Amino acid sequence: MLTLVISNLKMLARNRQATFWAIFFPLLLVVAFGLFDINGVGTGNLTVVDQDGGLRAKLLLQNLEQVEILDLESPNTEPPNSESEARREIAEKDLDYLIIIPQGFENADAEAGTVTLVYNSRNQQRNQLVDALVRSLVSESQPPERPLALSQLVATEVIEVTEVDYFDEVLMGLIGLGIMTNSIISIAVRVSTFRNQSILKRLLVTPLPIWKYFAGEVLAHLVLAAIQVAIILVVGVFVFGASIHGNVGWIFVIALLGTLVFLNIGFILSAWARSPAAASGLGNAVALPMMFFAGAFFSTATLPWVLPQAARVLPLTPMLEALRDVAIDSAPLWETWPELGALGIWVAVTALVASRVFRFS
Amino acid sequence: MLDTDADQAVRVGGLVKQFGSLTAVDNISFNVKSGEIFGILGPNGAGKTTTLEIIEGLLKPTQGSVSVLGLNVFKEPNRVKARIGVQLQSSAYHDYLKLNEILSLLGSFYPKRVSPENLLEQVGLTDKADSRVNQLSGGQKQRFTVAASLVNDPELVILDEPTTGLDPQARRNLWSLVQEIHQRGVTVVMTTHYMEEAEALCQRLAIMDHGRILTIDTPRNLINKLDAAYTVKLVVANPLTEEQVASFNGSIEVVQAAEGNAYLLRMQNSPKALGTVLEEINRSGISLEHLEVTPVTLEDVFLELTGNELRD
Numbered sequence: 001m002l003t004l005v006i007s008n009l010k011m012l013a014r015n016r017q018a019t020f021w022a023i024f025f026p027l028l029l030v031v032a033f034g035l036f037d038i039n040g041v042g043t044g045n046l047t048v049v050d051q052d053g054g055l056r057a058k059l060l061l062q063n064l065e066q067v068e069i070l071d072l073e074s075p076n077t078e079p080p081n082s083e084s085e086a087r088r089e090i091a092e093k094d095l096d097y098l099i100i101i102p103q104g105f106e107n108a109d110a111e112a113g114t115v116t117l118v119y120n121s122r123n124q125q126r127n128q129l130v131d132a133l134v135r136s137l138v139s140e141s142q143p144p145e146r147p148l149a150l151s152q153l154v155a156t157e158v159i160e161v162t163e164v165d166y167f168d169e170v171l172m173g174l175i176g177l178g179i180m181t182n183s184i185i186s187i188a189v190r191v192s193t194f195r196n197q198s199i200l201k202r203l204l205v206t207p208l209p210i211w212k213y214f215a216g217e218v219l220a221h222l223v224l225a226a227i228q229v230a231i232i233l234v235v236g237v238f239v240f241g242a243s244i245h246g247n248v249g250w251i252f253v254i255a256l257l258g259t260l261v262f263l264n265i266g267f268i269l270s271a272w273a274r275s276p277a278a279a280s281g282l283g284n285a286v287a288l289p290m291m292f293f294a295g296a297f298f299s300t301a302t303l304p305w306v307l308p309q310a311a312r313v314l315p316l317t318p319m320l321e322a323l324r325d326v327a328i329d330s331a332p333l334w335e336t337w338p339e340l341g342a343l344g345i346w347v348a349v350t351a352l353v354a355s356r357v358f359r360f361s
Numbered sequence: 362m363l364d365t366d367a368d369q370a371v372r373v374g375g376l377v378k379q380f381g382s383l384t385a386v387d388n389i390s391f392n393v394k395s396g397e398i399f400g401i402l403g404p405n406g407a408g409k410t411t412t413l414e415i416i417e418g419l420l421k422p423t424q425g426s427v428s429v430l431g432l433n434v435f436k437e438p439n440r441v442k443a444r445i446g447v448q449l450q451s452s453a454y455h456d457y458l459k460l461n462e463i464l465s466l467l468g469s470f471y472p473k474r475v476s477p478e479n480l481l482e483q484v485g486l487t488d489k490a491d492s493r494v495n496q497l498s499g500g501q502k503q504r505f506t507v508a509a510s511l512v513n514d515p516e517l518v519i520l521d522e523p524t525t526g527l528d529p530q531a532r533r534n535l536w537s538l539v540q541e542i543h544q545r546g547v548t549v550v551m552t553t554h555y556m557e558e559a560e561a562l563c564q565r566l567a568i569m570d571h572g573r574i575l576t577i578d579t580p581r582n583l584i585n586k587l588d589a590a591y592t593v594k595l596v597v598a599n600p601l602t603e604e605q606v607a608s609f610n611g612s613i614e615v616v617q618a619a620e621g622n623a624y625l626l627r628m629q630n631s632p633k634a635l636g637t638v639l640e641e642i643n644r645s646g647i648s649l650e651h652l653e654v655t656p657v658t659l660e661d662v663f664l665e666l667t668g669n670e671l672r673d
Contacts, residue, residue, distance in 0.1 A: 003469035007455075010458060011457035197452070197453035207442040207443045
């Protein structure tokens, strides 16, 4: 059995093209997404609640409007609710910055003239930049004869939120994509190659119990999948600065559970494919649409018609949701039980179908 | 000699295999004695491979019984598989493993195994241990598949057309390999569609066509049983007339060959009959282009039994 798993791993390692698919293709995407620097410092949107309405406040507003990394937007709601509404938006990550210019700003009132800057903890690089900018702009708009002390110019309020980079979400999408394409295509192509070359038949004339053959394939591919997840995580985190908030071990657990589903799908497709080339084509035909519809890279909420609901029944969807719950929202594994349950059902159903349709010759 | 199980490596009784409406194997029975090389000779589609696959436990027969090494193949397939070695027709091996790795992988499936080094030495591929199957020549590949069938030090080896597609040199190499295996006391069952291979290797031969076994005997007996002992092949300038055909003595059978003006004359008591033929040729002024006298071969036996040339 061990010999079988090791042999399978050797074959997988030596089959360079398959390895390319397994590791380098998702890795290329990691690099591509990483290089695009989707987050960057970027621009943030800003709402100013001007309670003072004086000349100096207007000047400050004009100056803020000149700042390149800030998009000045008027408050969505009228006073007196505009401030609380804006704070809520910041907590929800719909708004990046809120500046409150208090009554008494005009006169640089030592008691009540302090400007409040509110932001969430998401984009720390930009936050530092904005913080410094706002301080210098506020300082410039002080009355020259008796300005506020530097420490009284701006009060900063940070609303703690989980940092959700788009790249973090994409990284989980890439894990899903990598595991799915590699598991489906590798198994489908290997099995159909082995069948075409009568290698499966050759195994049948040995006393090897058939379950051991399947176990050997599955274990070897689980090892490959674990390596793949590790590489994607390492490159994503250490090279492109993604953050994993949850337990990394659980990411592997979820990924390997998903791997089982996709291996089963590979076994099913292999029964259907008449040649290794057909198996590869079939594998892609199943994997690529699933990649888009399960929301590996883009939210499926914007899909028309019943497609968002239809996407929910794909096996990649619960896998990605569970991965993101753990990696981004730091959910413990047991909180993802609906997704794990869905994956479990997928494992059982695909295994049943695979055992029905599998053919040795 | 008592016909006990111990003497019989394989016993096949009333075997029938149908694929839908096609009867691939049509009620055949035969025994293979322990320690012999038993051949099944027949054209493609005769049912040879199906018969072997039933013996190997790959296929279930529609009817009939098969015992291998005294065991019922369908009841104890794994005990049988552990003791036999099988070379499948057109079976390839893993592209991404080295020869010694394939042999250790296959060996790991058996309770009893021979080391890859030993196996490769037996088939003269020691220096190819680190090569892959697709780097081997046709002959080396076939020898490797024979080595792979020996991983469990089997008592019975089943070879399905081991020399098909090989050049004459490689074929002869493989023959000596089969003979070496046989000399170690291993029973060999092999199929072939080459007459000279069956004659050179097999101690007993079953001739099979259209799913039936037409006869089983030693190659020599099969030839001797045939009425004709010699065949004369005539190639003439103009087709023979019916009178000319009739003019050959009645004891000579004349068969027109498929193409050209060639005729096969089969005769017993050849020195005398040959004289008659030559006399007749001179007398009737047949213009002769080529004349060839050949001893009877299994080819003739096959022709006699099936009325067909061995289809290749």
